[in-house]
Amino acid sequence: MKRPQTVIVYLALICFISWNIITLLKNTEPAGNEKFEEIINRVQSIENSQIAMKSLLETHEEKLTALIKIFRNRKITNGKGRPDIGEHLNGVNSSKIYIEKILFSDKEVVIPVLVIACNRVSVRKNLDQLIKIRPSASKFPIIVSQDCGHVPTAKVIQSYGSQVIHIQQPDLSEPQIPWSHRKWKGYYKISRHYKWALNQVFHKLKHTSVIIVEDDLDISPDFFEYFSALYPILKSDPTLWCISAWNDNGKENIIENNSELLYRTDFFPGLGWMLTNDLWNELGPKWPLTFWDDWLRHPDQRKGRSCIRPEISRTHTFGKIGVSKGQFF
Numbered sequence: 001m002k003r004p005q006t007v008i009v010y011l012a013l014i015c016f017i018s019w020n021i022i023t024l025l026k027n028t029e030p031a032g033n034e035k036f037e038e039i040i041n042r043v044q045s046i047e048n049s050q051i052a053m054k055s056l057l058e059t060h061e062e063k064l065t066a067l068i069k070i071f072r073n074r075k076i077t078n079g080k081g082r083p084d085i086g087e088h089l090n091g092v093n094s095s096k097i098y099i100e101k102i103l104f105s106d107k108e109v110v111i112p113v114l115v116i117a118c119n120r121v122s123v124r125k126n127l128d129q130l131i132k133i134r135p136s137a138s139k140f141p142i143i144v145s146q147d148c149g150h151v152p153t154a155k156v157i158q159s160y161g162s163q164v165i166h167i168q169q170p171d172l173s174e175p176q177i178p179w180s181h182r183k184w185k186g187y188y189k190i191s192r193h194y195k196w197a198l199n200q201v202f203h204k205l206k207h208t209s210v211i212i213v214e215d216d217l218d219i220s221p222d223f224f225e226y227f228s229a230l231y232p233i234l235k236s237d238p239t240l241w242c243i244s245a246w247n248d249n250g251k252e253n254i255i256e257n258n259s260e261l262l263y264r265t266d267f268f269p270g271l272g273w274m275l276t277n278d279l280w281n282e283l284g285p286k287w288p289l290t291f292w293d294d295w296l297r298h299p300d301q302r303k304g305r306s307c308i309r310p311e312i313s314r315t316h317t318f319g320k321i322g323v324s325k326g327q328f329f
Helices: 002-070 123-133 151-158 179-204 223-236 277-286 292-296
Strands: 096-098 113-117 142-146 165-168 209-214 217-219 240-244 261-265 273-276 306-310 315-317
Touching: 113 123, 113 179, 123 142, 123 151, 123 217, 142 151, 142 179, 151 165, 179 209, 179 277, 179 292, 209 217, 209 223, 223 240, 223 273, 223 306, 273 277
Parallel strands: 113 142, 113 209, 142 165, 240 306
Antiparallel strands: 096 261, 209 273, 217 315, 240 273, 261 306
């Protein structure tokens, strides 16, 4: 009688253990499935990120390749070794950018310097600096556009002979302006002169870009290297519309002592700047009668585009006397 009871006990024990195992498996299955699904989701997320990164690299591959070809291993300003290129120029506004100052390698590129002059014989100071530091007269021809018909200034410009190209604004008439604007007559003349001079550079002389300076600017020793390095960026990046050598807030006690630090800015700085013929073709037909620099800062002209400006200015004005009568000096 004991043997059948033992078998029954064993069978009952087996059934009990089996039931608990089945119950345990049923209770842990959902957790296992959830964990498995979580792993699958993470893997898919990683794969999606890889696909997105690959797409991003392919999108910028052509531009990155072009930049690599442009940046030769030539250091211009200091001996601290090659700087790292930080955030890409297509980054957000006010992003810091580090870039090596180099000469562009395209031997066919010519970037003239347009000097806007009027009646200051001190234009000699500006021209002496430009001629002294320009690395190549053929790559950087100097065009002096003179308004006002001031003979002493014309003689100073002409004394440079073939080192500069002297052009003279033919329209010296008094502009027709509203009576309330009579005190701003000089600004009307300046705007008219700019339009005429830029038409000469782009339409008559057929240049594709230009660096504009006025006759009262000091320039830094790396002035030409600065614009040379940034020229291909300006040409290739549609989110940019000018390169400026001036920092409006560039006082010594509030800036970083880093000549390689650049910014994107929404505010047009001026005081030594570069634009392309494509931009002039856009702006020239609607050029304003006066206050051209304020007009450029309007959103209708900027259209969401930025200028590049340096942390350390590459220009400085010495012309206290002018149309503004020293108001902004």
